Every structure is written in C-alpha cells, then in structure tokens.
Amino acid sequence: MLQDNVLQDSFGRRFEYLRLSITDVCNFKCNYCLPDGYDCDGDRDFLSLAEIQTLVSAFAELGMRKIRITGGEPALRKDLTDIIALCKATPGIEQVALTTNGFNLDKKIDEFVSAGLDALNVSVDSLDPRMFAAITGHEKLEIVLDGATRALELGIDKVKFNAVLLKQFNASQFNDYLNWIKQRPITLRFIELMETGDNKVFFDANHVQGGVLKKQLLAQGWLPVIRNKLSGPAEEFFHPDYQGRIGLIMPYSKDFCKNCNRLRVSSKGQLHLCLFTEQGVDLRPALLNQDIAETKTRLVAAMDDKVASHFLTEHKTGVNKHFASIGG
Template identity: 40%
Template sequence: MLDQYGRKIEYMRISVTQKCNLKCIYCDPDGENCKGSEDDSLTPRELEKITRSMVNAGIRKIRITGGEPLLRRDICEIISRIAKIDGIEDICMTTNGIHLLKMAGDLKAAGLRRINISLDSLKPEKFKFITGGGDLKRTMDGIDRTLELGMTPVKINTVLIKGINDDEIDDLIELTRNRPIEVRFIELMPMGSFGADNRDKIIHNDDLIAARPGLQYQARTDKGSPAIYYQMDGYNGKIGFISPMSHQFCADCNRIRLTSDGKIRPCLGNNGEVNIRQALNLKPEDFNQIVSQIIRDKPRGHHFDKDFKSTRAMHMIGG
C-alpha cells in the first residue's frame, strides 16, 4: 500500500516486550525502564491478528524487536504464528544475543529466517560498560551459532559513540573478512536522555567512509533499506552505514512500528502514534480500514534535526 507521499509501506517492526536484560548507556543506563512486566504486552493472538491486517494492507516483511525479545517465554509461539501468515516474505529479529546460543535452533524451527545482533564493542570490559553488565562471550557465541545454522546474512548493529567505541571501527570491519556478516555502523540518535544530551558524541558516517579508501561501494538492491553498503576487496561480508543524522532517508522509508503495548508508530523520529489495541474488537473490515488509514497518514519525515525529544525511549519503540 502507498502512503500519502507515494512510498510503498511493506515492512513492520514489532516490539514484543519493553523488558531487557541489559542497561545500554544510550538506551536505559539505570535499567529502571527495562524491568517492566509483560502484563501490558500484546498476546501472541493479538500480534497475529494485527499482523494479518497489516499484511492485507501490504506489509511483507516483519522484524521482531524489544526490549530484548528473547525474554518472552512465548517468543517461539509468536514467531510461529506470524511466519504462517500468507503474504509474509521475510521474518527476522533484533536481539542482544545473550540467550541466542541456547535458543537459535528453536527460533529457526519456529520460522525465523535471519537475526540482527547488537554489538557495540569487541573488548569484554568495554562491552560490559556500554551494555551495563553484558557478557561479550555469550553474544559472540550466539553469533557463531546463527552462522552454524545458516541464518545468514547475520547483521551486526553497532551504535558509534565518539570517545567510547570509535577506536574499534576497523576491528569490527575485520569481522567481515571471513564470515558472511554485515557490520552496520549506526549514528547515535537523540532518543532518550543520553542521545539528547550527547549530540557532540555523534560520529558522521561520511567521515568514516572518507578515512577508509579501501571501502568499495555496493549498489543498492533494497531501496527501502536504511543502510548504504560497502565491501573490502576479498572480504566475505559487507559493511553498512545507517546515517539518520547526516543523511535523512525518509523519502525511501518503507516501515512502520508496532509497540509492545499496542501502539502503531509510523515514524521513529515523530511522536505520533495510534492505539490499535483499542480497535481489536471491531469488525475485520473496520479494523482493516483503520490500519490502512494509519499507513496513508505516515509523516513525511523525522524531526531529529529540530531538537526532537521522543516521548518514548528506544526500548519502548523497538528501534
């Protein structure tokens, strides 16, 4: 389905929980907001119903997010229900990888095809600092397990923060030498207090690219993807750059977001959202009409460049 600006909206990110087992400095450094219960989270049946309506409106790709989605005890049921919906072409997940080693096999069996893993440092102590207590080995073991299962390409998401982890850029790129991995560098966004208060720690991806002449540009195959990809000569994997601060890619945005408490948020950098949970008991045709209207009304672009302050922290939206 096309929105009012002619963009084909076909990708939905579903946050299944606000809970998280880490306390990342750019998300929720004190961890208080990540301790919430799942009482307000959409049930597997509710998620399935909303997703079916979204598919009727043109959604084809689903990404499961959190918080940390692997904290949901019924995560495999959620994936299985969504994966069986006719019209879904791709279903993947973003996770911090802490529980991935033991769960990857079950996730694949449930219908999950690919996994993105947050990885902001390759140094154990720094990783522990950035994540508020994370164990780097557990995340790396999870990455290896997904590769063993053939859930490729495995995508690594790294939020770069000046003075904290920008000394590891080349080490992270090196992960792509012998593995089918896509390492993606993400510019720090003003989401939550850390991002809003530390705009001076934003690193523009253009500077990273200019400093590395060995990077070879890869023609875009997915116009809706926010990442621009490069590759080092002879390397197996790719390096992606997601640049919401220096390069607004809203004109090609093809996504909407469903929060764990039942709100549809058409734009990450815009506070507008609709409570779709309240409409779940409507007749299917009425419910579908509301969904279609939400897609049509998706805003033109984000407000990150206008002293934007989000009403929700990142873990409450799902990225």
C-alpha cells in the same frame, strides 16, 4: 491510502516492512539507551499471541511482506518462538527477522530457526569484552558471539551485528571491526547515535557522524550494495577482499527518510508512523476484538498522517524517552 493492495503514504512511499515490538522490557543497561536499566513505569500488558495474529494478518493483507520482531529485548518473552512461528505461517509474510541483544541466543537460536526465523540482527557494541561490558553493563560478549556463530551454522545467511558508535567508547575500534569481518560472512551495521528525550548530554559528547565513516570506506575501496525492496535503512557496502559487509544507518544524512518503507507497532498496540513520532495510533481495541477488517481500516486511514521526514536536525525527538519503548 492503499495502492495495488500495499500501504502507501501521500509521498508515494510504499510500506512492506513492519517492526513489531513485543515488549519494552530490556535486561541490558546500554549507556546510549537505558543507562540506569529498565524502569517499569506502567503495566506490562503487552500484545497477546491472539492480538499479534490479528495484527500480522491485517498487515499481510495490506501488502506487508517482512516482519522484524523487536523490543526492548524480545527474547525475554517466553512465547517468542510461538510469535516467530505465527508470523512465518501468515500468508503473505515472506521474511521474519529478529533483533536481539543475544543474551540467551546460544540456548534459543535452534528453536527460533526451527520456528521459521529467516534473519537475525544482534547488538554487538564492541568486540572487546571489557568495552562490551562497559557499554552494555553485562559480560556476555562470548555468549552473544557463540549464538551468532550457531545461527550461521544453522543456515541463517542474513546475520548482522548492530553497533552504535560512540566517540568516547568504541569509535576508536572501527578498524578492528573491519579486520574482524575480513574472514567472516557477517554484516556489521554501524548506527549513528540519535538524540532522544533523555540523552542530550550523552548525545553531544558521543555523536559520530556516519558520513565521515562513509567517506573512509569509499576511500578504502568499499563499494555500495544495491538495495532491495525489503531492505532496512542501512546503506550497505562490500569489498572484494572481505567476506563480510558494512552497513551505515545515518539518520542525520540528507534524504534519509526519502525511501522509508517501515512502520512500527509498539508492544501495547500503538502504530508509530515514525521512530520519532509525537504519538501513536491506537490499534488495541480492534486487536482485542480480533477484528482484522477494523485493524486494516485504521492502518489505511493512518497513512495520510505520515510526514515527509523526521525533525532530528531540529532536536525534535518525539514522545519517546528511549528506543526500548517502541523497538528502535
């Protein structure tokens, strides 16, 4: 449904934040997502610039204010700078963000910022080079950190590091992360490992409950940050003695979905009402025809199908084998 020209579901949740995947290809081999690397099991007919323009325009006319560009690894697309620019130039879009593994960030961040990038999330699953390589399959930690540092120098004040905490790998480095942000204005976001269609054994061996980390932070004097309308799913915390902040994304926590404000579109034009949806809504025909009105009609109609919550606690992980397929 549409309420005050903003997409809204039957539970009163308003959607002003779009996660837009532009490719499902990824060049990293993160052990929690693509341990065997990217497997090309279909065509790579990803959304074109014209289709993305139609999509973003339709969403903007329906009250969407924030676009996060994701993948796979979005920087593998040579036209990423153009995609950032067209999103930023679309009337109604207030913030354009990027989530990346940072493999070429040191070379590309200047042009991304010039194109209008407002916020940056970088995957940094360890601050130890050896552990980083063990998790991601690549020895690129220095390049990733250099790119993030350059983003700060260019005036990006919303630089966040994402880390999936894994019991058998980086969970013991939690306090190292805290020490690292004491003098750095970066938000570290710890993401609770989620079960997918192909990682049950890994999940059972490595899942770390976010609630345990939250109790630890509160006991150490960290305080909750008040959320704004365009905030993502993280609960953020600040400490008067630290320049940086901590964010916790805890999908297994009670009422995680209560304040959902995000919709997702895959790199091939499927609208996903939830990260763990069983199927998507095909927007591609309308996008191919550059039909903004029809795209809007399909988006509004889809809102009636959004359910109250995911079913992760019941081990229902949806159609996706891994998160690279629709951008996490």
